Amino acid sequence: MRERLTRARSLVGLGGRLVAQRLRQTAPRRTAVTILGIAFAVALCLTVSGVSVAIADQGSVAGSNVDYWIVPEGESSSTLPVSVGGPRFGDVHAVGDRLTSRSDVVYASPVSMQLLQLSHRGTTEYVIVAGVVAHDGLTVAGVNTSALTPGDPHYENGTYDGPWTGEVVISDGAGALLNATPSDSVRVRGQATSTREFTVAAVTDGGESGFGDVPVAVMHLSELQTLTGATASDTADQILVASTNPNIEDDLAGVYDHSSVVTRSDTGLTSVTDSDLALALAAAGFIVALVVGVLFVATTLGLEVTTDRRLWATLSAIGFSARSRAFLLFAQVGLLALVGGVLGVVLGRFGVFAANTAVGTVFENTLVAVYPVEFVGLGLTMALVVAVLTTPYLLWLTTRGSVTDTLKT
Structure with a gap:
């Protein structure tokens, strides 16, 4: 068990160094676009969820003690x-x-x-x-x-x-x-x-x-x-x-x-169907944000993986198992997702503020979106889901072609 933990820490450290190298030298633009893509997806999800929560929490026409x-x-x-x-x-x-x-x-x-x-x-x-x-x-x-x-x-x-x-x-x-x-x-x-x-x-x-x-x-x-x-x-x-x-x-x-x-x-000051509207908004926001995030990561990191085929072929040649290569790849995607998720949580807060400000210019004393503290966890979870869904596709890209042919090129 200790050996597995040591190997996992080593792979995470190697993944971090590879990510840092891309940011500083090999592909800073594509790596930055990946992070921004995840951040945009998370911010979109949180903003739409903020609107849906606000709709679901609209004040009732009677107090909470009226049944x-x-x-x-x-x-x-x-x-x-x-x-x-x-x-x-x-x-x-x-x-x-x-x-x-x-x-x-x-x-x-x-x-x-x-x-x-x-x-x-x-x-x-x-x-x-x-x-x-x-x-x-x-x-x-x-x-x-x-x-x-x-x-x-x-x-x-x-x-x-x-x-x-x-x-x-x-x-x-x-x-x-x-x-x-x-x-x-x-x-x-x-x-x-x-x-x-x-x-x-x-x-x-x-x-x-x-x-x-x-x-x-x-x-x-x-x-x-x-x-x-x-x-x-x-x-x-x-x-x-x-x-x-x-x-x-x-x-x-x-x-x-x-x-x-x-x-x-x-009961409520709005239609009973607002609960359905809130659920539909939340579901639509999550799906759209998820698709946007996965497409960003798959496209940008897919180009990186294709460019780094010699790296993956070398790792395979020196004895890295398929499981270790998959974990190393997920570590890189996960680190990028974590950074993008944190940035997305911040952008989502600004998105909620912008929505309230924009509508407030038309309707005074208006709150169309909220940002509960639980949204921090939701945003990071959303980023992790993007990483999990994208990793299999990127892993498939690393296995295309034979190791020998890749190393010869």
Whole structure:
């Protein structure tokens, strides 16, 4: 075993010296092109993977503690955040209270989504407004509702005569759009009543869609219903349920006729098919990068191996076994791949930065690609795969022709 390790170290050292000789003397350009080819392939793979991971990780419309959405039949998770004008549920406060009273339900909150005009100091913009029954830990579109008074005071058991809180929590995107900060007053134009003033209780993160910050405002459901004329039937677009029971889905499906239940993993500000898109992008990026890397290495090192046929013939003549020659060749390719992989990891980081910068010039506060630390390992693994796939072809090139004929030329 020790003898094999010693031989392997010797072959790796010889491979390193051969690579260094090519870089300094015999073929610096082709060797540099090989390294750059691997680096380009790795950078391409990491940049595309960064985009796919960003798509897969887009913020959900509810917080991580929300397990289920009850939605009208035919609706999908892609319509949850902007379900305006579609089918709605009635008597939602009573249903929410009944579900919340269950021992296996943390809370249940009806959610109504409307696109309304908000005004502040001469600026008027359309904002997605969500009406909720406030509960501890509830988030909608990433907006934390803890700054709202718990419950829904104005509802007052269906009389809508309870205290009017006039509270609203807005996302960073809405705050930037309206230039509004906590304690500011904003005017909300309703569809059924005159414009009402609300006080900004907090400005929080939220509204992430993967293509920039969507302006979102969250208020009490009964106050939104009063603004939009939905008090008569107590309507909402969907009901979100936080539960400790993994088997509650069938019970929730029977709460309303013609409804369906969407699990937390299916919800998001973008279509449920984004997970498929992320997977397709990652797979396509990996395949394209792999093909590019293999072609670069096979072409450039193939020319080198053909040029060095006398070297390989000499090694065979002096007793280097086929296994030793294969290991020596892989050592050279592996060293080049390692250098190219490290360079590709750096270039991939710049690629992600460039993608975010380019899109950010069009969409503010946008993050279209990410670069988690795991990408370092992914990039080096990608370079190693290129080396492994290329070595058999290069090894075949070293065996072409007879040793005697090669040494005579």
